[in-house]
Amino acid sequence: xxxxxxxEKYRSKxxxxxLGATKEQGGTRAYTITVGGEAALPxxxxxxxxxxxxVVALEIWDVxxxxxxDCFKPFYADVWNDPAAWAKKCVEEFGADLIVxxxxxxxxxxxxxxxxxxxxxxxxxxxxxxxxxxxxxCGKPEKDNLVLPLVAETAAGENLLLGVAxxxxxxxxxxxxxxxKHNIIAQSPIDINICKQLxxxxxxxxxxxxxxxxxxxxxxxxxGVEYGYSIMERARNGALQGDNMLGMPMIGNVGFEVWRTKExxxxxxxxxxxxxxxxxxxxxxxxTAMALLQAGIDVVVMRHxxxxxxxxxxxxxxxxxxxxxx
Amino acid sequence: xxxxxxxxFKQLPKTNTGDCGFPTCxxxxxxxxxxxxxxxxxxxxxxxxxxxxxxxxxxPIKLVKVGTGDTVVELGDETELxxxxxxxxxxxxxxxxxxxxxxxxxKVANFNELEFDRVGLHYVTDxxxxxxxxxxxxxxxxxxEAVVAGTKKPFILISEDVAALEAAASAVADSKPLLYAATxxxxxxxxxxxxxxxxxxxxKGNGLADLSELVEKITKLxxxxxxxxxxxxxxxxxxxxxxxxxxSAIRKRFRPFGYPxxxxxxxxxxxxxxxxxxxxxxKYAGIVVLKADKKENLLPLESWRxxxxxxxxKPIQVEPKAVAIGDVxxxxxxxxxxxxxxxxxxxxxxxxxxxxxxxxxxxxxxxxSVLTAWAAGKLTGESIAKALQINDMESKVxxxxxxxxxxxxVLSGSTEEATGWNIKVGPREASGITKFAKENFAK
Numbered sequence: 001x002x003x004x005x006x007x008e009k010y011r012s013k014x015x016x017x018x019l020g021a022t023k024e025q026g027g028t029r030a031y032t033i034t035v036g037g038e039a040a041l042p043x044x045x046x047x048x049x050x051x052x053x054x055v056v057a058l059e060i061w062d063v064x065x066x067x068x069x070d071c072f073k074p075f076y077a078d079v080w081n082d083p084a085a086w087a088k089k090c091v092e093e094f095g096a097d098l099i100v101x102x103x104x105x106x107x108x109x110x111x112x113x114x115x116x117x118x119x120x121x122x123x124x125x126x127x128x129x130x131x132x133x134x135x136x137x138c139g140k141p142e143k144d145n146l147v148l149p150l151v152a153e154t155a156a157g158e159n160l161l162l163g164v165a166x167x168x169x170x171x172x173x174x175x176x177x178x179x180x181k182h183n184i185i186a187q188s189p190i191d192i193n194i195c196k197q198l199x200x201x202x203x204x205x206x207x208x209x210x211x212x213x214x215x216x217x218x219x220x221x222x223x224g225v226e227y228g229y230s231i232m233e234r235a236r237n238g239a240l241q242g243d244n245m246l247g248m249p250m251i252g253n254v255g256f257e258v259w260r261t262k263e264x265x266x267x268x269x270x271x272x273x274x275x276x277x278x279x280x281x282x283x284x285x286x287x288t289a290m291a292l293l294q295a296g297i298d299v300v301v302m303r304h305x306x307x308x309x310x311x312x313x314x315x316x317x318x319x320x321x322x323x324x325x326x
Numbered sequence: 327x328x329x330x331x332x333x334x335f336k337q338l339p340k341t342n343t344g345d346c347g348f349p350t351c352x353x354x355x356x357x358x359x360x361x362x363x364x365x366x367x368x369x370x371x372x373x374x375x376x377x378x379x380x381x382x383x384x385x386p387i388k389l390v391k392v393g394t395g396d397t398v399v400e401l402g403d404e405t406e407l408x409x410x411x412x413x414x415x416x417x418x419x420x421x422x423x424x425x426x427x428x429x430x431x432x433k434v435a436n437f438n439e440l441e442f443d444r445v446g447l448h449y450v451t452d453x454x455x456x457x458x459x460x461x462x463x464x465x466x467x468x469x470x471e472a473v474v475a476g477t478k479k480p481f482i483l484i485s486e487d488v489a490a491l492e493a494a495a496s497a498v499a500d501s502k503p504l505l506y507a508a509t510x511x512x513x514x515x516x517x518x519x520x521x522x523x524x525x526x527x528x529x530k531g532n533g534l535a536d537l538s539e540l541v542e543k544i545t546k547l548x549x550x551x552x553x554x555x556x557x558x559x560x561x562x563x564x565x566x567x568x569x570x571x572x573x574s575a576i577r578k579r580f581r582p583f584g585y586p587x588x589x590x591x592x593x594x595x596x597x598x599x600x601x602x603x604x605x606x607x608x609k610y611a612g613i614v615v616l617k618a619d620k621k622e623n624l625l626p627l628e629s630w631r632x633x634x635x636x637x638x639x640k641p642i643q644v645e646p647k648a649v650a651i652g653d654v655x656x657x658x659x660x661x662x663x664x665x666x667x668x669x670x671x672x673x674x675x676x677x678x679x680x681x682x683x684x685x686x687x688x689x690x691x692x693x694x695s696v697l698t699a700w701a702a703g704k705l706t707g708e709s710i711a712k713a714l715q716i717n718d719m720e721s722k723v724x725x726x727x728x729x730x731x732x733x734x735x736v737l738s739g740s741t742e743e744a745t746g747w748n749i750k751v752g753p754r755e756a757s758g759i760t761k762f763a764k765e766n767f768a769k
Contacts, residue, residue: 001582003538006573046566221626222445224668226633230410237408260757262675263444263625273442275622283600283626290601291630294608306597314601320562324534324570 005324007047011242013039014298015210016052017183017249019098019161020132026157026181030130033098035213035298036249041236042296043318053319054293056312057134057301058096059255060086062113062121063105069265071278075305083121084128091129094305095312100134101125102256106147107138115147119154126158134161134251134299136185141169152176161185161213161251161299167198174205185251187215190227192234192246199245209244213299218252220261221288228252229295236296252292255303258285286310293318329379331356337375338368345369361386361405361576362412386576388585390526390551390612392419392453392504393480399452401553401612402586407576410638416586417635418607420628421453421482421615426469427460433619434476442625445671446644449628455506455615456494458485463493470494474501482506482528482615488515499523504553504613506530506588510540517547526551528588533557534567541582552585553612559592561602565609572610586612596623607631642667643693648717649674652683656724659684659767661752661759662710663731664691664699669756676756680763685722689713696731707737707744714745732758 016037021027033055040048064081065072075094079086083101090096103118105111113121126133135151137144148162149172163185165173170186177184186202188195195216203209216235218228232250239247258264264281266274274280285307289300293315302308335355346367348354357363364385365371371379389403399419406412422440424433440451454473458466466485473481482504485491491505507530508516520527529544529552531537537556544552556567571587574580589606593599596618603614604627618624636642646665650658651674663673665688677684689709691699699705714720714728726747730737732754742749753762 001538001542001580003535003574003580003582005534005570006577043562043565044569045562222629222633223672224633225630226409226636226638229634230408230638233408234410262679263629273621274444274625275620277622279597279620280622280625283597283623284629286597286601287604287626287630290604291608291634294605310597310601313598314561314605317561317602318565318605320560322563322566324566 005046008041008240010039010048010240012240012244012247013037013048014236014239014249015244015247017210017213019134019159019183021157021159025159027159028126029132029158031132032159033132038236038296039240041240042294045321046323050319052298053315054298054300055097056095056308056315057098057100057299058090058094058305058308059100059102059253059301059303060090060125061102061104062118063111065104069259069277069281071281072304084124087125088128090305091131094308096131096308098131098134098299099125099129100136100253100301102136103138103144103147105138106143107140108143110138115150118147119150122151122155126155132161133158134163134185134301136163141166145169145172148173149176152180152182155182156180159183163187164215165198165202167194167201170198170202171205174202174207177211178205178207183211183213185213185215186248187217190217190224190231192216192231192238195231195235196243196245199248203245209248212248214246214248214250215252216250218254218257218288218292220254220257220264221284221291222263223257223261225288225291229291232292232295232297249298250296251299251301252297253301254289254292255285255301255307258288259303282307282310286314290314329359331359334358334379337371337379339370339372341370343370361579384584386579386584387572388550388552389416390553390586392482392502392526394500394502395478397452397479399480404572404610405576407572409634413637413639414635416612417631418611419452419613420603420607420624420631421455421613422451422619423455423457423615423617424469424473425457425459426462426466430456430469430472431476434473436619437479438477440619440621440624442621442628444625444629445667447632449625449632451624451628453479453613454481456481456483458483458487458490458494461487461490463487463490466490467493467497470498470503474498480504482613486512486530488512488519491516492519495519495523495525499525502526504528507555508540508544510536513540513544514547517544517549520551521547521549524551526553528553528555530555531557534570538580538582541585545582554583554585554587555589559590561605564589565605568606568610588613588615590614591616596620599623600627603627604630608634641693644670644688646688646690646713646716648685648687648719648722650683650685651677652681654683654685654722656722658682658723659763660719660723660728661686662713662728663688664694664696664705665689666691666693666695666699669695672756673759676759677763680760682763682767684763684767685719687713687717687719687728697733700734700737705734705737707740707742710737710741711744714747729762
């Protein structure tokens, strides 16, 4: 009984989405990044082409974060009151493939930064770094619907990734992405049917499927990461089996979720049985990202530079081609 | 291999007693063909049929046990490729490597400390992997004895030198260690050794084609308590190998790969090791052997293991009993939530973080979250009233105000009516509790 590798026959593959635009393409980015395109389950090179490796983003805010763990200070304290400098450090020193700019400061309960202020921050960050940019609102739809269209207009031609669109609030962002030629993050609440439905709604407005990145919502390790993991596995299987409305690359806010947990933040003095805090926190983040990579995530949004480095290395090793053909 | 449900059905008694847990013999036969039931569930089947159905009746991946007693580790007996199709059953065993050139007793004492309590669950680091780094048989034997003296947990004896492995195994065989490993060069002697002491045997191949041939040679010698190692060590290749072994066993019923697997990390840096181990744990390894032995390293990995092996159909629940957080007094606030473990522990973490001593009353919603429970009619004024009553909250506090999750503010009226308590609507997300508590309850 000789061993013969079991290779799945897939009907389709994940669509590709291009982020950023160079000067020739109407933007100012030094390079573009293509995500998606997998014709196999994560890193199973022996059964299909995986043309683009998953990418690692670092998350920055438009305001100085006051509630981040002290372990971030040595990395970010000198730059986090200046988003442009912060972005530059993430790319140049910490090797981020791209930057996620989160407009926490636009939150009416935090700083209530105006849409004009936000647009200026986007300009500054674009001027400071050459990588493609992801911009995420504060999470309050009323405000984001004012901020994001102006950001889209200001950065027209840069081919940003803008988010988030949700089932009950997708029209204004979709329209802004249509008019100013950006990509959109379609976020669904850990529900594969809503995920699919939202993609249908957005494409019905004529934004092409190759401009959508799915955020199926993920939770941190220990707080339900397995739900996001299974949704991603199901979506990826669906995409490969030919369901085009699940066939988009996927993004997850790993750092944001992880650094809200007790396990990432609690000091060893308070929880001696859990070991040293910073290593534990970094591994809480890296383990969450590692798991989602095995489920099919394409854009991993990290926060701690060391966790980002660990994950970049893991991706590089997993991208080594394998084959069972003699 | 490859029997259809009807082939199997012909061999069954066709009496539809239901003793196997399926309503009819046909249903049972179909489940067996799909690898989701085994013949031993049928108490009425004839010996003749048992033999005929041999291959089809065996589970696609054999259950292999390492160790004895309460700490025995069960490996294999999995039926799925994806947890969302049903569930994974036997969590990957995590083995910490110790060399026989080290202070084994001290290392084992440290290993014993690698257990964790979090969210009401207890996580265990399962095994020691003792390597014969010295190359000396007497030293290996003494180290094996030190492991047995230091821990009740199972262990792996790692040496490809048959004489060294025999020296150690002969001294500690009662503990049923996993013997690592049979290779092309030593498999006859290793198999004889495993047979002699009835210990499970690891088989180390040189790639998958070689591994499958080696396994067949060993099973022909009559031994089947096996654990498979493809012999590869590069992350990407090991992922591919583990995936192929699992797929071949489940999809093709390829018998040589119908055993649990094991994988070894190669990284020297503990954090890199945890990430590498995580890949193998995610994709089908029965055992992962690593060197990292600090709590901050193993807690994240074991938390992921707990998450991955949870039954997706069955939410984890906490007891629906009121919990006092901090030094509560009769003035302390009372928070209502549900007994879905995830919901409860997120709320608990935030209430703890608010530093305002409080009671949390988890309402029994059969382990579903706040909004889902509300939609399903399980979080209602009545169920909240019942929870207050069962927990005798009226005698625990001297006020009658409870905090309702913001998402179910709509329940305020009916809850007030059913309980006679006043309602304060809390934040929608647990993350708002600290701010809420400061504004409402801080002295």
